[in-house]
Amino acid sequence: MESWSEDMDKRIYKCIAVGRLRGFLAEGDPLVIVTGWQSGSGYTNTMRLITVPEKDEGPILGTPIIKGYND
DSSP: OOOHHHHHHHHHHHHHHHHHHTTSOOTTOEEEEEEESSSSTTOEEEEEEEEOOSSSOSOOOOOOOOOSTTO
16 A cells, blocks of 8 residues: 555554454454554554454554553
8 A cells, every 4th residue: 555554554453353253352452553654674663552443444543541550
């Protein structure tokens, strides 16, 4: 794909869909996503904390609200 972020979102949602299909993931489960800012090795510099969304589509919008240290 031409847009790196769109490509990453599609890859992430495909992984989530496979995880659901295999019984590894359910809606609301926490996920740590590690990606790079561009394709290729040596560019990994981004970590996102998300919960498994209701649907396997749409943009990954970031992290949930963390209210305290133990959240």
